[in-house]
Amino acid sequence: MSTHPAAQEPNVPLLQSKSLIQEEDDAPLSTRIRVESRKLWHIVGPAVFSRVASYSMLVITQAFAGHLGDLELAAMSIANNVIVGFDFGLLLGMASALETLCGQAYGAKKFHMLGIYMQRSWIVLFICCIFLLPIYLFATPALKLLGQPADLAELAGKVAVLLVPLHFSFAFQFPLQRFLQSQLKTAVIAYVSLVALLVHILVSWWFVSGLKLGLFGTAITINISWWVLVFGLLIYTVSGGCPHTWTGFSIETFSGLWDFVKLSAASGLMLCLENWYYRILIVMTGNLDNAKIAVDALSVCMTINGWEMMIPLAFFAGSGVRVANELGAGNGKGAKFATKVAVGTSVVIGVFFWIIIMTFDTQISLIFSSSEVVLKEVKKLSILLAFTILLNSVQPVLSGVAVGSGWQSYVAYVNLGCYYLIGLPLGLLMGWGFKQGVMGIWGGMIFGGTAIQTMILCIITIRCDWDKEAEKARLQIREWGEDTGDQH
Template structure:
């Protein structure tokens, strides 16, 4: 039968269906072009923390619980503040890029380094007095001591946030986020064998695991420095400037307000781990909760990548005055994210009892993580929906 006869017999429905498929395909390509670098960079960067937890978990139970306390409470607290403060950098750089004032982006970047360095240095006692803080919060003495020791190793690690977070916002504002994805992938590819060598081959234990984490995280920062200083941002980076030291107070106020807001949003998970420390078998409870939350958060990085794509696609279409296209983009984004969420939902249900073996040799911890697999699976599924709706 000839194509023209087919079209007449099937009517406009067939034409609309074919057109819908093309529209979905074209929109999907636009979405993935924006989302993929963000997804890869977030999954890879957070993956180094999860991989380190896996190596620490096979060293000893108290160390795993101590690592969980530091990573979930102290590091998340500091990371939340710096992440929020870095969003101020994104706002200022984005405005400068849109206005064509490219030279100001480099100045805003340097200014954010100064502000973030001062802020983080003020917060360093959170790690120096880790043992005392965890005891004050009511944690068991052996877990508090393990956490206090590990928190000292986190000090060189958290300083990478000052540069990695701000540079990410700086590059995103000028649509150069692919380099971050490439560096992040290489970061985790370096981190896994490095952790194995330091922990098992050289038998350095906790210092080896933490040294691998610090090394791979600073590799990412050094790669970003090479990209910026090497001339790949000629319009926005004009070298170091004294202007970066001017008008710091307004930037500090804007950054801190954003930082406190993001920090409060991130702390609800930390409260669960903190409360786990008051349970009868605190070591097992803290370790199990932390493993579950980190698996959940690792998958959540994918949703955050799609959230970034949603912001870009919707703002692009609304900027063109095309509200229908913006609505269609959200539908495709939501559908894609839900499909990925269902995939990980099934994966968590199918392998819920085996996932814990990657993180610990303790049978009690593994069993507790397994008991929480159904709740974790539904949490993973919901992760694929609410970030996009909240960001719409």
């Protein structure tokens, strides 16, 4: 157990970096963009790969379940998308508090604080997992209450119970990933994700095709794969991979825990409000006339959006880490420039995918369905899909900037107002009031919720006093450092 982590911290005064900051400011714009892009992609590249790998595990699991039968596919889909999805966004959001704290501490050279922050996050998320456990244990009666058929509710409930180990893996994997990400150790995350994906493919084939364990076998495989992620990252961390930021388990983890809970709760609320928003879209569409075709077409669009969304989510991580690092180093101008480069790069990628969707709408949907009716409906929805992807190339990056700056509580209020007080009612009005069906629901939710939220985040970011934010970060690092006994 570490008795004084600060004693092992390298003595690197923050003032030593001032001359480097001045040199960067005096460099030509093209050079500054190239340097910042290299720093950004050092985080974004591996983050894209690790997120695609994690997403692919769920897709592979559903694919194996789909070959077992329609009921099995539906049960696994509900267990993954509704039950697991419900707490996934909340826990992921709560862990993003580490992007603020670890990123700023790393930028300020307070290396020992990163390990303490991660241990606090483990405690908070594990306790949260215990409180969320009834969602898994009582899934069957809850699904019946929501109107699901009895046989589907029973099977999905049994699958949900088997996914409890997956549920608890989030409490350790999310903080570990952000701990490593904040100190730019992104390659190890990508390598461990690759190993976990390969393990998942092999174990899925063995359990389902070899041992004939059926649907319950597919549920067990996703548990194994996610715990491979946890142990892979943990072994790297505690076995010398992070000598300055991991100094062992410390009793100081328990000091200042309540402030950490409040920041984690704000972060969780911010992200889960976004995560649940588009899940509500699917539920609302299921209540339309001719719902089967509408849901099938929407599912195709959401799958395409889900794959592409891994890129903006990687930029969410990248912009959060870069802004936090610069603010922690006291470089407000650097944080502002990092924001501009991240938003600009993500928008270029978003425009590229917007053109692809608008040009090849029918060809892309053929990957998922050969039904003429569904393909026709997807073609109608493709314009909304294209604009959703375009907006999502900006919004997650700005949310990442908010996380890096510690604005989670403000953004949570923005999300609540835009999504649930404007977007959702507008979607209901367009879908049923003006009888526009799924086009109306989705269009109302995009242009009423996501577009307004993006515009507000743009205004907040543009009007931000970055030097003031750097000073706030400095004071916060000092305050949290004092909570753990750091007197330096």
